[in-house]
Amino acid sequence: MASPARLFARGTYAEATRIAALLRKETVGGVLLITGALLALVWANTPWAPAYEGLRDTVVGPSALHLDLSLGTWAADGLLAVFFFVAGLELKREFVAGDLRDPRKAVLPVAAAVGGMAVPAVIYTAINLRSDGGLVGWAIPTATDIAFALAVLAVISTHLPAALRTFLLTLAIVDDLLAITIIAVFYTASLSFTPLLLALVPLALFGFLVQKRVRHWWLLLPLALATWVLVHESGVHATVAAVLLAFTVPVVRSRAAGGPEAGPGLAEHFEHRIRPISAGLAVPVFAFFSAGVTIGGLQGLGASLRDTVALGIVAGLVVGKAVGIAGATWLVSRFTRAELDEDLRWPDVIGLSLLAGIGFTVSLLIGELAFGSGSVRDEHVKVGVLTGTLMAALLAAAVLKPRDRHYRRIAEAEARDEDGDGVPDVYQERPSGIPDLPHGSPRETVHEASDRRRQPRPANLD
Template identity: 70%
Template sequence: MSARVPPRKPALLARGSWGETRRIADILRKETVGGALLLIGAVLAMIWANSPWADVYEMARDLRFGPEALHLNLSLATWAGDGLLAIFFFVAGLELKREFVAGDLRDARRAAIPIAAALGGVAVPALLYLLITSGVEGAARGWAIPTATDIAFALAVLAVIGRFLPAALRTFLLTLAVVDDLVAIVIIALFYTEHLTPLPLVAALVPLALFTVLVQRRVRSWWLLLPLAAVTWALVHASGVHATVAGVLLAFAVPVLRSDKAGGPEAGPGLAEHFEHRFRPLSAGVAVPVFAFLSAGVAVGGLDGLAGAFGDPVVLGVAVGLVAGKPLGIMVATWLMSRFTRADLDEGLTWIDMLGLSILAGIGFTVSLLIGELAFGPGQDAHVKVAVLAGSLAAALLATVILRLRNHTYRRIHQLETIDRDHDGIPDVYETDGSTATGR
């Protein structure tokens, strides 16, 4: 009879269970590729928008198509923001539900620290933005722009830094980004819905309910599910609520755990994991890069144009919020939680690692650009785009410097996390600390 493993003391940067670590590593590989494509899309957009053919880029963004009778005669840029990003938020919703139902976040002690860090990373940049833009007419609408973390962009930076970053750092960043996505969804639904039409919103409950019934019965037939999802999306769009919210509602309907033949729940992957495997490559490889390509293009106008942009309090508010507010909020919230829970950093890690990770979370690209468009409207958010791009780039460079300084330590931890003396497929460190309990 094996000895009972005592519960682990909560850690600020814990590697988690072996099952979660392996699953997160798979997610991060896909998101890293998506991050590289996102960067390519953004760079191409910037080059095109500042070339002699800039008018062609704007014409492509403004190209309209779709049925007018269904309120879907939209520009190409709007289709990317409302349509393609619904796929992104569908995958984010699946990941969020997975974490809280079957992942390490179902443990309240583990969940408390990254949730607090994410909330701190939303509140402080928003407050800094409002402080800097105080007295500027209409600027307050952009308060949520510097609150988001772009996980794909951040992971692309991690891939450049090196492949030896400890599992604890990657896990904490992904967990924080998942909670960050949930906050972004709530913000978009509550604060960026200007004209609500109740009838389509109520009508959307019908296809959503049918979709829920089918997925709860483990139906995977795309010819049944996709039309219901499309109708739900179209009705939410017609209601005035941002259509990406439909992606989250659909994701929350999907079961995380599979069922046995008797109909009862059974621990193990369910339909959510199946959908995530199918749609994550579409989200990371198509939806987000295309949105970046159609949103990031802004005419800078040379050094004079940049100087003029940074004279705008909105630009300063967004950039300072991302580069300073985001890490400050995460660090303060994490430190307070460490005092309250008496949690320690994992072995080998220090507060400088938390600082590097917090600065990396200041990369706010995809959702920040989306909120910028919602706050100021397409065509009126050029300065916001400059601020998001500049702030995200500065955060990426600062995080790279800090994390690279710790590369020797990360190599040592990586070696420890890959030793498997008994050759059972599970690194020894996950067996000796009792962390194989979840998801082995």
């Protein structure tokens, strides 16, 4: 009988190294995001707050195309399209060429993402059932900000296993896809079918060119911009265009990733070129223009948090995310043959679920769409998102920090390459007949395990 699948089991070495490099980039982007948000928050609560508001509300762009937008709107509709394009590329790559192309491995992050969005939405709705106009913001606490979460994870400095970090990344990517679907379906106030149908023309041409492996920016960029403009004109949020464009890009695995001889795929090429723009410019600038809320001291903070909208967001991010993600993971382990990897414990999963309660980029975007940029309720949304994010980060640190010493010792052992082949020994299969580590023996190092692997195979097992 086949052995049960392991939840959060270690993936292939090629995929682990790719994810590690990606996490480093996302962490740097998260630090820039936090910097932009803090700068806006401080500026908006100084005597120079009107200058910040004037900058955010400055209108630029051609009015003939209905693109005479404020800088804050350009950040939300334009720069975030770059972010969602990269997220779309990563999502497609994970499910086409990554370890998650195996449905048995994909079911966990997908189920966790769904649970992590459904439970916060239910909690928010329950709190705002009697609220005057508050229900429209039900989707605000459903989103996880991966860059922010990874930046906090770096500050916590926990040596979580790579599989858990990969799970957080993949969960957030699926979360982004579901969030953009919610935006397209539930937050489209008016829909114009003519520009939406016209958008299919540049989208199809873009897809045709990338399928032919065309990389010329002077061909692709105008088509992408035309698609974005037409989707924006249709009334659908323009970031949806970015996801659709990303899904047309082909994924071919490179030799380094164990794929065919054709070399890196176009999705990998685009992601490599565009991710620095997303992490280093698009998301931090959006954070700067979105996080500038005037709190008004403790009295103003208390008044904002008395609004059921803010309360629902805080409860959804802090409680809903943790219950939804950890609960979905438990259900997968309970009703399938999957089991938690023997090196992990449930507090690790709970800590990671709390960390997923860090919501920022997409949460603020949905808040603006739900209540209108600059409205009183939008200000309360910002306070709720910032408060919930801070609480989730502190609770996650309280749970994960005690695990730091344990996993640091394991990580140091796993990094060893005793046979000198460039691949850590932990990623190499143990020969059949050599028993696995007994459950509850994490102190055995990879060095000791390697010594056992080099022992002659017992004759009675042949």
